[in-house]
Amino acid sequence: xxxxxxxxxxxxxxxxxxxxxxxxxxxxxxxxxxxxxxxxxxxxxxxxxxxxxxxxxxxxxxxxxxxxxxxxxxxxxxxxxxxxxxxxxxxxxxxxxxxxxxxxxxxxxxxxxxxxxxxxxxxxxxxxxxxxxxxxxxxxxxxxxxxxxxxxxxxxxxxxxxxxxxxxxxxxxxxxxxxxxxxxxxxxxxxxxxxxxxxxxxxxxxxxxxxxxxxxxxxxxxxxxxxxxxxxxxxxxxxxxxxxxxxxxxxxxxxxxxxxxxxxxxxxxxxxxxxxxxxxxxxxxxxxxxxxxxxxxxxxxxxxxxxxxxxxxxxxxxxxxxxxxxxxxxxxxxxxxxxxxxxxxxxxxxxxxxxxxxxxxxxxxxxxxxxxxxxxxxxxxxxxxxxxxxxxxxxxxxxxxxxxxxxxxxxxxxxxxxxxxxxxxxxxxxxxxxx
Numbered sequence: 001x002x003x004x005x006x007x008x009x010x011x012x013x014x015x016x017x018x019x020x021x022x023x024x025x026x027x028x029x030x031x032x033x034x035x036x037x038x039x040x041x042x043x044x045x046x047x048x049x050x051x052x053x054x055x056x057x058x059x060x061x062x063x064x065x066x067x068x069x070x071x072x073x074x075x076x077x078x079x080x081x082x083x084x085x086x087x088x089x090x091x092x093x094x095x096x097x098x099x100x101x102x103x104x105x106x107x108x109x110x111x112x113x114x115x116x117x118x119x120x121x122x123x124x125x126x127x128x129x130x131x132x133x134x135x136x137x138x139x140x141x142x143x144x145x146x147x148x149x150x151x152x153x154x155x156x157x158x159x160x161x162x163x164x165x166x167x168x169x170x171x172x173x174x175x176x177x178x179x180x181x182x183x184x185x186x187x188x189x190x191x192x193x194x195x196x197x198x199x200x201x202x203x204x205x206x207x208x209x210x211x212x213x214x215x216x217x218x219x220x221x222x223x224x225x226x227x228x229x230x231x232x233x234x235x236x237x238x239x240x241x242x243x244x245x246x247x248x249x250x251x252x253x254x255x256x257x258x259x260x261x262x263x264x265x266x267x268x269x270x271x272x273x274x275x276x277x278x279x280x281x282x283x284x285x286x287x288x289x290x291x292x293x294x295x296x297x298x299x300x301x302x303x304x305x306x307x308x309x310x311x312x313x314x315x316x317x318x319x320x321x322x323x324x325x326x327x328x329x330x331x332x333x334x335x336x337x338x339x340x341x342x343x344x345x346x347x348x349x350x351x352x353x354x355x356x357x358x359x360x361x362x363x364x365x366x367x368x369x370x371x372x373x374x375x376x377x378x379x380x381x382x383x384x385x386x387x388x389x390x391x392x393x394x395x396x397x398x399x400x401x402x403x404x405x406x407x408x409x410x411x412x413x414x415x416x417x418x419x420x421x422x423x424x425x426x427x428x429x430x431x432x433x434x435x
Contacts (some may be wrong), residue, residue: 029211038240041345045330045337047347051363052162053081054096058362059168062122068113071102098365110188128354132165133174139164139292141181142205146264146285147309150198154184157196157307159302165355167299186189206265209291210235228293229266232258235287236342237325253325256280258282264288268311282312282321287340290327294356297344300329300336402403 057074061067075089083092090110093100099118106109114122142155144150154171161170175184175196187193210233234257261280262268270280286303290296304316313319320327320338328339343350352360 013276036240036243036324038341041328041339041344042332044297044329044339044344045332046348047363048297048337049332051359052364053083054099054362055162055359057117058122059116060098061112062169067119068111071112072108074112080372090271096366098188100363117365121358125355125358126167128358129165129167132353132355133167133177136164137178137181138205140166140196141178141202142265142288142292144182144198145206146288147198147306148267148269148311149309150201151185152193152306152309153187154194154196156305159300159305160293162299163295163302163353165294165353170340208264208288210284210287229263230260231263231284232260234258235323235326236282238341238344239325249335252363256323264310269355271311273313278311279319280315282316282319283326285310285312286316286320286338287326290338290340294353294359296340296349297337300338303338308375318405339426 046196056077060074061069061079065072070088070094078084078089081092083089093102095110097115099115099121101115102110103113143152143157154175158170160166161168167174177181180200180363182196182199183195183201185195187195208231211231214233237253259276259280260286261277262271264281266281266283268278268281271281289303289306290298291385300317300320306312307314307316317329320329326341328341330337330339349356
């Protein structure tokens with residue numbers, strides 16, 4: 001301890017300030033956003049996060065023979081479902097007894113399978129995805145039509161697989177199912193990665209979802225001065241009731257809404273980065289991408305993957321935060337979610353596709369809190385009431401600690417432990433203010 005008495009406090013104020021800022025950034029970001037927090041969408045974020053964890057486990061089981069696997073196989077997904085030790089995966093699964101069954105063989109190995117209801121639900125999802133395939137193919141084609149080179153890497157589109165309702169065999173089979181729309185080619189770069197390339201431009205698909213909505217309400221086609229590819233549409237705005245500063249920025253918002261911009265399907269190579277037209281087109285692209293998704297919501301990291309292909313600004317988060325009435329960024333967890341605010345009424349989607357209704361059905365079966373059965377063995381069955389679903393006791397899950405938990409079995413999902421650069425996010429709030 002005497003050693004530390006000889007150390008003097010650091011005297012460089014600039015370095016002290018830097019250290020202080022780095023330690024308080026996260027707190028200041030959240031404090032600054034309190035006035036713009038939409039509680040209903042925060043709840044929706046938590047709801048869909050829980051579903052995504054269960055859905056990942058369901059998909060993993062369907063890839064196993066007979067839809068049954070030892071619990072150590074699922075234990076590799078701890079990081080993806082954000083279940084830290086000492087919490088037991090078996091307890092997490094037993095919270096959904098209508099979906100999962102657990103049993104233990106005489107060697108003490110715990111096995112996980114699907115209930116009949118779980119099997120039926122997955123068959124229903126497969127049927128709904130099949131019915132949705134043509135629409136998903138349209139959206140993927142429109143992805144490619146918005147890309148400046150009309151091609152996008154397959155692994156980037158894979159990040160949107162669940163958001164667009166694409167099948168699990170998206171990479172192996174589905175990308176080759178619509179040769180009249182797109183094809184798989186090798187990247188021009190040295191890496192040789194697979195890309196999806198547009199085969200045929202569909203003029204009727206080069207119309208934004210916002211244009212369709214305006215036309216449906218008798219508001220015209222939104223074209224500006226007859227210039228090809230130019231739009232002058234106002235984006236729908238929705239603010240929380242307690243947002244008090246709208247009057248202060250009303251003039252700037254009105255000016256932004258009246259400004260013409262290039263359609264997301266127009267050629268953006270001539271736009272100057274940082275110009276007003278450039279920024280509004282980026283807002284239009286993000287609006288279009290979110291409109292394609294089932295839940296009108298995306299993980300923000302997934303949007304940033306397309307900066308180059310869609311000619312969007314490097315600091316994309318700045319636009320999401322600045323245009324608060326169009327988008328809402330939820331900061332729950334370490335992965336941030338962006339919502340299209342117009343698509344929600346409270347915490348509910350206004351228009352729900354059959355796949356969204358299916359997901360809500362699955363959600364209704366999650367979170368069982370009654371009596372739980374003891375894990376079945378070949379010899380006996382008995383009921384056992386457990387104090388807490390996350391109590392620590394020993395079973396064969398402890399043997400899985402030697403597994404590589406960082407292995408990403410389903411690479412499109414990512415992990416809740418993936419962390420955005422909070423310092424960068426703080427800079428965006430500083431530069432945007434509350435506009």
